[in-house]
Structures are given as C-alpha cells and as structure tokens.
Amino acid sequence: xxxxxIDDARIAEAxxxxxxxxxxxxxxxxxxxxxxxxxxxxxxxxxxxxxxxGVPLANLMVDKLQSxxxxxxxxxxxxxxxxxxxxxxxxxxxxxxxxxxxxxxxxLSPEMEGNLRxxxxxxxxxxxxxxxxxxxxxxxxxxxxxxxxxxxKYVIVATGNIYDDVDQARAAAQAGADVIAVIRSTAQSxxxxxxxxxxxxxxxGTYATQENFRVMxxxxxxESRKLKRYIQxxxxxxGLCMSEIAxxxxxxxxxxxxxxxxxxxxxxxxxxxxTFIDQYFSRRICALAGIIINTGEDNYITTADAYDAAHTVIxxxxxxxxxxxxxxxxxxxxxxxxxxxxxxxxxxxLLLELSQAMLVRRCFPDAPLKYMPPTKHKETDIxxxxxxDVMADLVAIWxxxxxxxxxxxTEAMHTPLLADRYVALKSASxxxxxxxxxxxxxxxxxxxxxxxxAREVFAKAEELLRECHSEGMVAAIGKGRFGDVxxxxxxxxxxxxxxxxAPDYFNPFLEMLEAT
Numbered sequence: 001x002x003x004x005x006i007d008d009a010r011i012a013e014a015x016x017x018x019x020x021x022x023x024x025x026x027x028x029x030x031x032x033x034x035x036x037x038x039x040x041x042x043x044x045x046x047x048x049x050x051x052x053x054g055v056p057l058a059n060l061m062v063d064k065l066q067s068x069x070x071x072x073x074x075x076x077x078x079x080x081x082x083x084x085x086x087x088x089x090x091x092x093x094x095x096x097x098x099x100x101x102x103x104x105x106x107x108l109s110p111e112m113e114g115n116l117r118x119x120x121x122x123x124x125x126x127x128x129x130x131x132x133x134x135x136x137x138x139x140x141x142x143x144x145x146x147x148x149x150x151x152x153k154y155v156i157v158a159t160g161n162i163y164d165d166v167d168q169a170r171a172a173a174q175a176g177a178d179v180i181a182v183i184r185s186t187a188q189s190x191x192x193x194x195x196x197x198x199x200x201x202x203x204x205g206t207y208a209t210q211e212n213f214r215v216m217x218x219x220x221x222x223e224s225r226k227l228k229r230y231i232q233x234x235x236x237x238x239g240l241c242m243s244e245i246a247x248x249x250x251x252x253x254x255x256x257x258x259x260x261x262x263x264x265x266x267x268x269x270x271x272x273x274x275t276f277i278d279q280y281f282s283r284r285i286c287a288l289a290g291i292i293i294n295t296g297e298d299n300y301i302t303t304a305d306a307y308d309a310a311h312t313v314i315x316x317x318x319x320x321x322x323x324x325x326x327x328x329x330x331x332x333x334x335x336x337x338x339x340x341x342x343x344x345x346x347x348x349x350l351l352l353e354l355s356q357a358m359l360v361r362r363c364f365p366d367a368p369l370k371y372m373p374p375t376k377h378k379e380t381d382i383x384x385x386x387x388x389d390v391m392a393d394l395v396a397i398w399x400x401x402x403x404x405x406x407x408x409x410t411e412a413m414h415t416p417l418l419a420d421r422y423v424a425l426k427s428a429s430x431x432x433x434x435x436x437x438x439x440x441x442x443x444x445x446x447x448x449x450x451x452x453x454a455r456e457v458f459a460k461a462e463e464l465l466r467e468c469h470s471e472g473m474v475a476a477i478g479k480g481r482f483g484d485v486x487x488x489x490x491x492x493x494x495x496x497x498x499x500x501x502a503p504d505y506f507n508p509f510l511e512m513l514e515a516t
Contacts, residue, residue, distance in 0.1 A: 038065070039075070041509055046127065050196035073504060147232065155424070181235070187203075232255035262316060283324060338372065389406070
C-alpha cells in the first residue's frame, strides 16, 4: 500500500527513543497519586451518588481526607477504616469518614492493618468481578451484531440535552453511522468533579456523566438490535477527571474514549504532572475494559501549520503509543489521532495528505488509527466544504484508517443538523464502497512526491524525538514544540490535586489492573 519509505530499523529506533523519553514521567507517575484517582477508587467501590447541592459523594470524602492531610495513604485505606468502624454500605462509609476527625484516628496494630487490607481487597475483587461482567455483556452484543468494515464512520451529537442527543444518535445510526460521539459540554474538562445524573443543559455539548452514558448506551444497544449492526459509543476522558470518567465509561459499556494527557496540557492548560498521573490510571481502566482510546495529535495542526508541523504529530504519536503500552493497552486499542488539516489552496494537497496518512499507517501498522476531517480551513461555501470532506474520505479508505470522523459541510457555520450528517454519511459510504481496495491496485513510487515527503517528515520527527530524549519531554513542551503551545511543569490547573504517596499507600484496584 504505502511502500517501505522508512526502514524498519529507523522506526524501531524511534520507538526506543520514545520509551526512554517517558521514563522520567513514569517515575513521577509511580511516586504520586491525585484527588481524581482517589475519587475513582471510591467509585469502584460503588460511591457514585451525590450529596447536598449535587456534590458527588466521592468528592466529599476525598476533600475531607485531603484537608486532613491523610489522603496520601489512599482512599481505599480510609474506606477500610470506615468498614472497621461499622459502615454497612458505601454511603455509610462516606458519612462516617466525613463526620470524623480522620487525622485523629489512632494507628492500628499490624494484625488489624492486615485484616483491613484483606477485607478491602475482597470488596475490590467483588467490584472488579461486577465490572468485568458488564464489559462481557457489551462484548456479547458486539459478537451478536458485527460492526461494519473499517473505516468506521464516526459522527458527533452535541445538543446539550442527553435526550435530544439520543434522538440524533438514533437517526445517525439509521443513516449509516458506526460510531456515535457525544461531544462534552464546553469547559467540562476544567471541572474537578463529574456532574451527577442525566443533564438537559450544556453549551456546545452534553455533560459527560455516568447516567448520561447509561442513557445513550441503552438507546444505542436498542438501535443495534434493530439494525442488526453494533453501534459504538464514545465520549471524553480528559481534563481534571480522566480516570473517573474512564471508570464511568467502562461501567456503562462504552467502546471508545478520547483520552490524551497532551491534549489537556496544551489545549486546556491542565497541569502536566496532574494529567500524566491521571492518564495512567485511566488507561489501565481502558485496557481492562477493552476501550479504544483516541489520541489528540490532530489538534497540533489546528494551532500550528499542518505542512510545517507534520513531524510533531509523528513524534508525539510514538510517545503516546509508549504511554499507552505501559498502561497495558493493546495495538487494537490505539486510535492514534491525525487529521486532514492542510491548507486546501496549497499545491499537491492530496499527495501531501496521502503521504502523511501513509506514514502514520507505516509507523503504526496494527493500530486502528483515528482520522479527523478538515475544520481549520473550512469556509461557509458548503459545496466547496463538502468536496473538501470527500477528499478526506478518499484518503481514509486508501490508507486503511480504522476510525474516521466525518466532516460536515456546515462545519464553519453551526452545529451540524440532521440533514448535514445524512449527507456526510451518504457520501462517505459511497467513497468507501467505490474505492475499497484501491491501496492494493497502486504502487507508490519510491522516488516520488509522496515517498519523499514521508521521508522528510519522518526525519524531522526523529530529530524532535532526539531533542526530547536529550532535554526531556517537559522542556520540549515548555518550548512549544507541540502545537506551538508552551506550558510549564508547575503551571496550569490541578497541581494542588497531586499528592506524593505515603510508604504504605494502598490502591487494590491499581494492584489488580497492573497484575493483568
């Protein structure tokens, strides 16, 4: 399909560099926890409700433990202390811990400590068994109703009202969509809590809540049975609640999550220490749940020029792959992101886009890949916009993308209407049907524009990886090497939610996830 272009040895060296680049960050991950990770532990135990004024119970308990300066032992430890104090339910455990001066509780004998951990691990195993059973239900439906062949056509719904989203999602599935993405309400990534319950108001999207996940999954399961074709569901696990949303998504049987610390660092100004730590736990959950992650490198060329910054996408993809593999994700779960964002008035745009997409496929041959449509250069001329999108459809089928977010002809004007989505799905289906197998019919010249451009981009990516290796990933981010956006290690939102683990830190779920 794409020709050798790049020697295997150079690709292997790029992976080796990426692996060494992330070593210092993994040292940080292993030594620290976060308030959001500890809230995730409580959600595993079933603490998913809300208290007065809608404050999530997990937040109430973690905030209490943090203010008492004892959270570094792990929320699971204090949950165990509540059980020892006679708590009869997860809600009772929250009430007991939030009502007590936790920092004044006396130490336990070694025997009592051992008994506490044994009891908590037993509850954790039961919770994990329940989660796995729910995941198995989703997998059984997938097997009963196979998905359409790739590229899977991915469209968004974003009304702000989950019940209106359901209507739009059903209509999209009936028109041929394979994946429904519920766009998250603007700025939810900056909230240090997960809203509770079904929501009917949102700006630019609908809040990511566990109940909203359940409502949409139930509707799409019903639609899958009617269409006899499994419809996948995706949402966002990024920002200040990465691991919490990953748990909610796993529990409610989602198929994909947009999950990328670099996206949060660069485009939402989330503190890098916080989000790298959160990302690891969230990806451990995704690995267990068989969730495909979507990474956000496509965003780099919305703030930087797609032609000049193409190499930054490749370098970051190697690093992101390494983060994912260390969290237990398999190749089939790596929806590595890239996009058709080159200026349409540049010469040879189709050749340049084929070159980039072929290079990504060459570097990550076993990953599904997540291909994004044009948005940056969209115009209000809907006919030109539609033609622009169709070119992306052609590149997607030619380079065997696994997941393709479809562009909408009204992208530059308003949130797409049902008719816009219908037109995009109909056109993509036509292109995929008409051009399937085209990659097996044509050989790309090793001395042509496509191959030479791929080699040029890869060489620059190698150079950037070597810079990250010698100076550190943190320094590279600080210099704006990715997306032309500069961030500092101690800047951004959420750093106050990072805690160094105590020597006796306890997280039975992480123990089990890392053991799989």
